[in-house]
Amino acid sequence: MALAPVRSTMTPGVQSSFTPFTDFHLITNRTAIKSLNLNWAERDLPERIRTKHVHRxxxxxxxxxxxxxxxxxxxxxxxxxxxxxxxxxxxxxxxxxxxxxxxxxxxxxxxxxxxxxKTADYDLDELEREIKDICQRTIGEVHHRLLEERGVYIVDNYLSRWFAPAALKTLLLYRSLIDDYVYKDVLKIILARSARSARLTTHFDLDFPKRPQRDPYYCYKHSRTCEPTQTAAQFIKRYSYDTIKRIQEFSELRGxxxxxxxxxxxxxxxxxxxxxxxxxxxxxxxxxxxxxxxxAYELLGLxxxxxxxxxxxxxxxxxxxxxxxxxxxxxxxxxxxxxxxxxxxxxxxxxxxxxxxxxxxxxxxxxxxxxxxxxxxxxxxxxxxxxxxxxxxxxx
Ligand SMILES: C[S@@+](CC[C@H](N)C(=O)[O-])C[C@H]1O[C@@H](n2cnc3c(N)ncnc32)[C@H](O)[C@@H]1O
Missing domain, CATH: 3.40.50.150 (Vaccinia Virus protein VP39)
Structure with a gap:
């Protein structure tokens, strides 16, 4: 495909009528970046492309x-x-x-x-085995026994304020198991991502929640009454599989x-x-x-x-x-x-x-x-x- 001679006419406050540039592989040292329209709107560069593979x-x-x-x-x-x-x-x-x-x-x-x-090189089979194993041990039947064996208990601190008791127990059990594996850092990121979603917060304020949300609330994101989550297992499962998929995708692309x-x-x-x-x-x-x-700092002791x-x-x-x-x-x-x-x-x-x-x-x-x-x-x-x-x- 030829490099389209797209020239942005953008000045502040004026929308460009030219199609934004997306043929990224065509850029060379001779490309005049100024001549490209980089004013991507959501439809030109959707979130799923901006957050491809390990970026998310x-x-x-x-x-x-x-x-x-x-x-x-x-x-x-x-x-x-x-x-x-x-x-x-x-x-x-x-x-x-x-x-x-x-x-x-x-x-x-x-x-x-x-x-x-994001940038480490993995033995993909071993990584998948470890991620599935810790996930199964944390949220499968065996977790009742492990919770006792590992002595997982809740103390009054930042974590107990921001998580419902059941969610926190799951997160703490997962954390206690991380040392049993080689790819500890990947597991820490799965744990942190699950914790982020499992916080006692509203669905529309995951970025900067000011205080824990314990009661049902009107949700702007879903236009209905929602309840703060009480559990974390569903997030651990979802992000475990998502992490395997994203790291596999990137392994095909990395140079x-x-x-x-x-x-x-x-x-x-x-x-x-x-x-x-x-x-x-x-x-x-x-x-x-x-x-x-x-x-993540609180859970992982960073x-x-x-x-x-x-x-x-x-x-x-x-x-x-x-x-x-x-x-x-x-x-x-x-x-x-x-x-x-x-x-x-x-x-x-x-x-x-x-x-x-x-x-x-x-x-x-x-x-x-x-x-x-x-x-x-x-x-x-x-x-x-x-x-x-x-x-x-x-x-x-
Ligand atoms: C705008 S963000 C960079 C985001 C990055 N380009 C990306 O795509 O993820 C700025 C970063 O600067 C870091 N930062 C702030 N003060 C710093 C310092 N004194 N030394 C090193 N990094 C610092 C912050 O922690 C933050 O991650």
Whole structure:
């Protein structure tokens, strides 16, 4: 299929009349990205395509679109790409799919765990056997005996507030069995995903529930009265099979490339060298990245490092918070630039509504090689978005 000469006429507030570009495999280093219409609406790039294979092993708020990453990886075809805010690992997964070596880092222990589960190489038969075995032991008949044998009991803490007793017992039993297996990290992600769905919360507020919902409530998502879930077994079963399927799908696609995941504060980490940075940094006052997966930190005993998050929502977006944000992002890129090859590029995807990036660019002494504006208009559920996202291409 020929590369359609689609030119976006988009200016803020104006809908493009051209069909958005979806022939991603046709991108080469000669493609002028600016000439492409990247203003995908839900029908152009439906959620199931944006969350293909391992990208949906666990929900994650603030992820970028894998297809956008693919475009820039194909355009610049780096030897090694670095994402210093790798989050749920989109850049690393897409790099692996294209056979490109990658390095990623994140301050959040859970995000690093998720990224490593997405990118690891598995003995698929053994993985399937283990996932089905722990699932059967947790929710099959044998679980009554195991609950006693393993001494699973509930104490008064975060978990007992956010889960109904029966659901929590199932989750704690699953957790107690994880050490019996080789693929522990995959099982931790299945447990975390099940826990997320089994929380005492409303169906329409799974992202940031403020308090446990114990009573029936009017559900905006289903337009009827719903009850908070009392059990977790159904989620463990569903996500066990879904995980097997997604990892199998990705195993058919993954290329031969190295993936290096580092857990820590990207302002201070020592990276291996690379020739492209492709990243979407946290934005000021928008999301608390540790808090969004609090249930996983509590269940899995992960390292809580929220105070070193740049731009955390808890810190708001006051003048002071913006200054701290600009300092934090500048310090991260200053560090990252030390490991970038001299002809390398930095591609930053950001919704810069406070116009902070011109100052960051200036402080870093970088040159703006390209700037692409993208209209984000995905109307799904109650989290309907409609905003502009910039893609900045910097060179030193
Ligand atoms: C917008 S998200 C990145 C999402 C990612 N592009 C994806 O597709 O999943 C920003 C990430 O920056 C991380 N972060 C915030 N402060 C950091 C720091 N000081 N060092 C490293 N990572 C940090 C957050 O934990 C979060 O995962």
């Amino acid at each position: 092993l666990h929900p994650y708020l603030g992820k970028f679109i894998p297809q956008l990453v693919e475009i820039f990886l194909r355009k610049y075809s780096p030897r090694v790409v670095c994402d210093p805010f790798c989050g749920s690992g989109t850049t690393l997964v897409q790099s692996l799919e294209l056979g490109i070596n990658s390095v990623g880092s994140d301050i959040s222990d859970f995000n690093c765990l998720l990224t490593s589960v 031969d490339a190295s993936v290096n995941i580092m857990h820590g504060d990207s302002r201070f980490l020592e990276f291996p060298s690379f020739d492209l940075v492709l990243t979407s940094p946290p934005y000021v006052g928008l999301i608390d990245y540790h808090e969004q997966h609090r249930y 390292d809580w490092n929220a105070s070193n998050e740049i731009g955390a929502a808890t810190n708001g977006n006051s003048r002071l918070a913006k200054k701290a944000y600009v300092d934090g992002i500048t310090a991260t890129f200053e560090n990252v630039l030390k490991f970038l090859s001299p002809k390398g590029r930095i591609v930053v995807v950001v919704n810069d509504k406070h116009n902070l990036y011109p100052e960051i660019q200036e402080r870093l002494g970088l040159r703006l090689e390209d700037r692409i504006e993208r209209h984000v208009n995905r109307r799904t559920g109650r989290r309907a978005d409609d905003f502009f996202e910039s893609i900045l291409v910097w060179k030193s």
